[in-house]
Amino acid sequence: MDAVFSDSQNQFRQEVRDWLSANVPGERLPSLDTQKGFDLHRAWEKKLHAGNWGMVTWPEEFGGRGCSLTDWLIFEEEYYRADAPLRVSQNGIFLLGPTIMEYGTDEQKERFLKPMAAGDEIWAQAWSEPGAGSDMAAIRSKAVRDGDEYVISGQKIWSSRAVFADWCFGLFRTDPESSRHHGLSKILVPLDSPGLTVRPIAQLDGDPGFAELFFDEVRVPVSNLLGPENGGWGVAMATAGFERGLLLRSPARFQAAAARLVKLYKQNANRLSSGIKEQVLQAWGDTERFTAATYALVAQVDSGASISSEASANKIFWSEMDRTMHRTAMTIMGMHAELEEGDGAIENGRWLDGYMFSLAGPIYAGTNEIQRNILAERVLGLPRQ
Amino acid sequence: MNLIYTSDQQELIDAADSFFAGEHTVEYMRNLLESDASDDTQTLWNNFAELGLLGLVAPEENSGLAQDFSVMAGIAEMAGNVALTEPLIEIAGISVPVLAQMGATDELNAVISGDLKVLPVCGLSGMVSHADTADMFLIGEGGKARLLDKSDVTLTPLKSIDPLRKLYKVSHAGDGLEAIDQRGAILNASFLCGLSKRMVTLSVDYAKDREQFGKQIGSFQAIKHQLANVHTQIEFTRPIVQLAATQNGRCVHQAKVSSIDTAMLAAETAIQVHGGMGYTFEVSLHMFMKRAWALCGEWGDRNHHINILETMILADDAELGPGTTFSY
Structure with a gap:
């Protein structure tokens, strides 16, 4: 067991950092759930692809770099550190892509993976x-x-x-x-x-x-x-496994949010009740736990183990951590929490957007109630209902 | 970067696990409750020496196995899984590496062979379980580790809720030392993970056995979801504890806080799942639950570690966010 990045990993991190600092848009893009925002996010995917950064873990023949999962975590850390745009192609590159690589015919790989990586097909x-x-x-x-x-x-x-x-x-x-x-x-x-x-x-x-x-x-x-x-059920379960687990939610996005939360806390500390401080520390600590656990999981996968039902614990943890963290931010903002933009709005309503989105986390990709059933029955061995 | 045990390391941990599970059974613990059983305890201690557990992290020139501290943490979890009574983890995981650092070769060799017991004292509490069986004590004083003979200290018996902790206040506890207290906090956190895991196992077994409304109570979601919550907390505590055992730094304090929260949740959930039976002295749960309560406060309680975290995380120059987990 070791917790030290190798020289080549540090070099890779630097390369990612340099490219992102030269290329990430200066202003946050509009929501990808609007036509304008969607188009801008697609353009960003094309730019990533042109720099060969679209999906670093994919094999080179499909537009990737053949990187290990640990490299992918490093990439994600730099990506969120740079506050780069959300990935509009995530359903493809994180969920369907790996499934096509596992189950697809050669023709399907050829037909679908390249346009997916290039942002041509979302x-x-x-x-x-x-x-x-x-x-x-x-x-x-x-x-x-x-x-x-x-x-x-x-x-x-x-x-x-x-x-x-x-x-x-x-x-x-x-x-x-x-x-x-x-x-x-x-x-x-x-x-x-x-x-x-x-x-x-x-x-x-x-x-x-x-x-x-x-x-x-x-x-x-x-x-x-x-x-x-x-x-199809088996194929779908493979996709669901990717979604609940590793690929969709790397720790970096939550760590970036936790760092923003600490900053928000400090800016408002003089008017906050004493209990908030521990909630902020809890949010930061949970993201650290999630990070350590993800690196451990990645090490297991890189050593040949496969993740199945264990991914359910992952999904419960990150989704509920995210919701709690955003609720804490809402509490800190107090009377300013409802403001979406303009005078008094904090970070243009970003925490509010994040809080709404965090409420979806425990619902999508299999509700957390279903995840708890899976853990109880398939991991702990409790009897089915 | 490789945050899992190598296969050699895992073999050592698994071997300790099977040994503990085979020898330190619930029956063994019950026997300790009812009689002195000092012969059994001595046999167990001799086995620890023979298996190399006492010298696990000691240098090879002292007949040690020269393993990484993270392996000791893995073994501490297995010890927690059986609520190990004897102070193996404290001696092999804290005293041994500190004695090696001090260059106290004679004492180190004697500890590894099982002939001498040197118990570390936490500078924060001065409370030591099994202090009456110690030959010497290890304290931190003025920034240095120091050995005290048992004749140099006075022991005052204390009464712990855990009947298997023979607890004493040591009259001279020193002012603490990072080399002792950090190791203590990490191994304690790992032990708590093992206790938490065992409390889940006991609850699962009970929920499969007990029937109400004509069904195993473990088939009810009200039971399942509570146990899934504890399982999730354990799975997201163990890795930060292992990271703490590998790199020290601020994750040590996070590891201790998370392991306390997880153990308290595990204990409360376990007794709820056991229902009325969980409230009895007869059912084994209480031995694990009480150990968890006791250990939560050892090697720096929750307040202590949260306060340190606060200083670290809210500092103006704190490095937070993506990419900072493995450097600070």
Whole structure:
């Protein structure tokens, strides 16, 4: 066990730092849930890709650098240290990309990974349905085989980025006789397909951050099937594992927020009640715990171990840590907490935005109640209900 | 950067784990409660010496295994898992490396062979479990480590809620020393992780056994979610403790605070899951729970470590944010 970065890791960090300081936009970009913000975030993805920084862990042939996961954590630390824009391509590069590398055919890798890395094709998710939220195995949307095509009918919901994105990936029932997690397949669908209607849903902040998707006999070629037909549940679980765990939420974003929280506390310290100080220390300490745990997890993965149900503890920890940290910021801001912009608004309402977003954390990617069930049953070995 | 044990290190920790689990059983502890059992204790101590546990972090020229301190922390967690009664972790993890640093070769060799017990004294509390079995005490005074013979100190018996802690106040505790107190805090945090883990295991076993409303109570989400919470806290405490054992610095204080919070949560959850049975002397839980309560306050209590963290984190020149975890 050692906790020292190697010379080459330090050199890599410096390289990332130098590139970001020369390239990160001076002003924060508008929300990526608006057309203007989305376009600017896509342009940023293209710039990252041009510098070969789009997804450092990917193999070189797909636009990456073949870096280790530890290097990726270093990259993320520098990324959030530089306060660089959010990753509008995250559904693709963090979730679908690794799944395609594991399950995709050579043709699929060639067709999808490069445009994904380049920001030319932005991906949305299409898992949940009105009747299949936490109970994802209740999916009813069907894909019926017709020659070389699937004909998709049904409805998906909570599809993040779908309003402005190019493609979606989701689970559809390909065996009409099947039930629960059997007979599902993972299929990739262009969002501009005839018969596919995207209805924007306004999020808490009023922007259309997600959408409802209506499939009315949407036709896609069978080559858009990812992984085995009727074996989509296993493929989806691989993606969900990435999402809950490692890739989506590296520690750096929370560490950056904790550092901002300490600053906010100090600026307001003279008017705060005494209990707030310990909440601030708790927020900082939790991000340090998350960091140490992530480096330990990465070391395990780099040594050949795979993460499965353990990822549930990860998701519970970061999402609840994030919510508590932002609540503390709201408490510190007090009467200024409600102000979105203008006179008296702190950091242009950034904490408020962050607080709203943090409320989604314990809900998306499998609610924390589901994660607790998974931990209790699959890790602790308690009996199923 | 590699924040996991190597396979050799893990083997040593696993070996200690199996030894503790095989010898330091609940029955062994019950026997200690009911009788003097000093023969059993001596046998156990001789085994520690034979297995090399006493010289785990000692230099090779003193017949030690020259292992990293982080391995000692891993073994402390396994000791916590069985609520080890004997002061192995304190002696092998604190006294031995400090004796080596002091160049006290004779005492060091005797400790490693199991013939001498040198117990470290926390400068903050002066309270030492099993002080009556010590031949010598190790204190920090004026920035230096110092050995005291047992005849140089007076021991005042104290009564701990933990019936297996034979607790004494040592009359001369010194003013503390980082080399002693840091190691004490880290190993204590690791031991607390082991206790927390065991309290979850005991609760899971009970929840699978106990039936109400015609079902195992462990099938109810009200039980599952409480235990999942403790599990999550343990999984996010152990790594910062291991980091503390590897690099020192401010994470030592965070490790101690988090391990205290986790252990108290584990104990409260465990007794809730056990229901009325958890409130009895008969069920084993109390031995682990009381040890956790006792150890939370040792080697700097929560207030002590939070106050240090406050000084470090709220300082004007504090380096915070991404990329600062492994340097400070």
